[in-house]
Amino acid sequence: MKQNGETNQRIARIAAHLNPPPNITHQIMESSSLRRENCRAKGGSPGFKVAILGAAGGIGQPLSLLMKMNPLVSVLHLYDVVNTPGVTSDISHMDTSAVVRGFLGQPQLEDALTGMDLVIIPAGVPRKPGMTRDDLFNINAGIVKTLSQGIAKCCPKAIVNVISNPVNSTVPIAAEIFKKAGTYDPSRLLGVTMLDVVRANTFVAEVLGLDPKEVNVPVVGGHAGVTILPLLSQIKPPINFTPKETEYLTSRIQNGGTEVVEAKAGTGSATLSMAYAAVKFADACLRGLRGDAGVIECAFISSQVTELPFFASRVRLGRNGIEEIYPLGPLNEYERAGLEMAKKELAGSIEKGVSFARK
Numbered sequence: 001m002k003q004n005g006e007t008n009q010r011i012a013r014i015a016a017h018l019n020p021p022p023n024i025t026h027q028i029m030e031s032s033s034l035r036r037e038n039c040r041a042k043g044g045s046p047g048f049k050v051a052i053l054g055a056a057g058g059i060g061q062p063l064s065l066l067m068k069m070n071p072l073v074s075v076l077h078l079y080d081v082v083n084t085p086g087v088t089s090d091i092s093h094m095d096t097s098a099v100v101r102g103f104l105g106q107p108q109l110e111d112a113l114t115g116m117d118l119v120i121i122p123a124g125v126p127r128k129p130g131m132t133r134d135d136l137f138n139i140n141a142g143i144v145k146t147l148s149q150g151i152a153k154c155c156p157k158a159i160v161n162v163i164s165n166p167v168n169s170t171v172p173i174a175a176e177i178f179k180k181a182g183t184y185d186p187s188r189l190l191g192v193t194m195l196d197v198v199r200a201n202t203f204v205a206e207v208l209g210l211d212p213k214e215v216n217v218p219v220v221g222g223h224a225g226v227t228i229l230p231l232l233s234q235i236k237p238p239i240n241f242t243p244k245e246t247e248y249l250t251s252r253i254q255n256g257g258t259e260v261v262e263a264k265a266g267t268g269s270a271t272l273s274m275a276y277a278a279v280k281f282a283d284a285c286l287r288g289l290r291g292d293a294g295v296i297e298c299a300f301i302s303s304q305v306t307e308l309p310f311f312a313s314r315v316r317l318g319r320n321g322i323e324e325i326y327p328l329g330p331l332n333e334y335e336r337a338g339l340e341m342a343k344k345e346l347a348g349s350i351e352k353g354v355s356f357a358r359k
């Protein structure tokens, strides 16, 4: 009798898992935790706790996959307003050590954020052909505001990586929300401009016939059109470009996002290269948190490098997030003209974000 009872319970559990009723998140979570109770290993290798907000999206899914492969991650929380049960179930089968948990919808945001060391935000709508990043402001500003309020409440000490566009406005929005909550630490809030560096390295390597791994181009300013300012005069290894090469490369780097939006013809913007860039940047943040020396990347941050309150430049990452912000260094005439154009556009985008958040 006892054996039959146990068998029936086991069958009922399997049936519930194979044919879940409508309230799928709770069912999957319950059945997962039941099964976890029966496991000897509780999971959770030493490492950092990371949340991805917008984890079921075009960027979110490959980003979640790649973060699950990162040995520095011990716990990975996947949050979205749709589809996280499926994405979480799928990714949780990967035989890497990070423990994956899924969270669906606003009521689960706080659980998703509590205790996190790093929060990555790719939530929000992407561009379609003919749109600028600023055209996304009306929808994405509100999304970033809500998510930032959650971060201020549940993990105010976390490092925050903002991917959602327009980055030139969403980072100032997050800063204002954190200020309102009394939790703002400028060294922990970073707008992700890594894709501009990744593109710059790729396009330069293509022109010169080099391996992109050998190339490092600092890209400063912001993350939209002319605000993306590659400093080709400071490339490593040092290389002299002809005016024609400089013109071509600057324009291609500044319009890399649009190149992808047009090629995708209405189905979205860069997702795969962005997930790669986001993981490269998140990994740098985690190595900094671990205490590694010499972790230097470009990011859009609170800054005094120019007269603007936010600006992308090279930063050194450490145990407290940003530990040093490097000056722009010597610019050539072409870059000085570019800097003036970048600052003009950036000033408006920053102000737009600040006044939205202060309303």
Ligand SMILES: NC(=O)C1=CN([C@@H]2O[C@H](COP(=O)(O)OP(=O)(O)OC[C@H]3O[C@@H](n4cnc5c(N)ncnc54)[C@H](O)[C@@H]3O)[C@@H](O)[C@H]2O)C=CC1
Pocket: 053, 054, 055, 056, 057, 058, 059, 060, 079, 080, 081, 082, 122, 123, 124, 125, 126, 127, 136, 140, 143, 146, 147, 162, 163, 164, 165, 166, 167, 192, 193, 194, 195, 196, 223, 268, 269, 270, 271, 274
């Ligand atoms: N910083 C950068 O270099 C780049 C930024 N982006 C930006 O990243 C954002 C996301 O792009 P994709 O992943 O392609 O878009 P997507 O539409 O494929 O995915 C966005 C995800 O966000 C989720 N979402 C919407 N509202 C949410 C909320 N309140 N809380 C949590 N999740 C929410 C959606 O359900 C969706 O799963 C866009 O704003 C895009 O412009 C894209 C490429 C590069």
Ligand SMILES: O=C([O-])CC(=O)C(=O)O
Pocket: 126, 127, 133, 165, 195, 256, 257, 258, 260, 261, 269, 270
């Ligand atoms: O162009 C877009 O809308 C997405 C983005 O920021 C990029 O690919 O750099």
